[in-house]
Amino acid sequence: MRNVLYIEDDPDIGKWVSEDLEKRGYAVRWLLSGEGAAEEARQADIVVLDVMLPGLDGFSIGQRLKKAFPRTPILMLTAMSSMADKLQGLQFADDYLTKPFHPDELAARLEVLLRRYGEPAGQEIRIGHLIVRPDLQSVTDGRTGEEIALTAKQLQIFMYFLRHPNQILTKEQIYEAVWGEPYMEGDKTVMVHIRYLREKIEIDPGEPAVLETIRGIGYRVRL
Helix, strand or coil, X not given: CCEEEEECCCHHHHHHHHHHHHHCCCEEEEECCCCCHHHHHCCCCEEEECCCCCCCCHHHHHHHHHHHCCCCCEEEEECCCCHHHHHHHCCCCCEEEECCCCHHHHHHHHHHHXXXXXXXXXXXXXXXXXXXXXXXCEEEECCCCEECCCCHHHHHXXXXXXXXXXXXXXXXXXXXXXXXXXXXXXXXXXXXXXXXXXHHHCCCCCCCCCEEEECXXXXXXCC
16 A cells, blocks of 8 residues: 655545555545645655745645655646646656646556656665665675575565655554555454564574564664
8 A cells, every 4th residue: 555645724625545555555644734745755655745834835745855855756636737837746746746637647647656666777786795676676685696485475565665764664564565455453464474584684684684573563664
């Protein structure tokens, strides 16, 4: 499940968009202003942002969010349709959609941005002894040059961490993102998969250096 941070002060539009995106399988955090946006953006896969907001305007909020979270795509969703407004927004935003709009178009644009940012093509990510190629969905042991054979779920879990580097992710977040279903309290599926994942990617699974446990909270991969 992808997390959307949606900032819109109009209650009718905000309710309509939030409910539509949730029906499409997104988890939506709707804010009426930019207050608290930086904290909420830590868990967001994408940001949808209006311009005319109480307090700081959307342009100012968007610039701050893009500076703090450069790998999180931002889509401006606003009634401000002049070319000057669009050019100002696209200095930092990844897309600009004007009101009125069709919800299918919004959903399609979100999917395009999420695909674009989800897997940085051609890039290597080095984590300790591991070399990861997200575009090839491969994990290699840099000491031997051999690819590490991960199951589909193990690979999905690991790539989810890499899309949220340095963030502490809970079992609930991991399960709902990878399995696409609501997490049931007490379910040990994530713990079991992470244990087996560590046996493949860690030098010493008993003392994990790649996939850390944050006691009482969740897990983290540091880059």
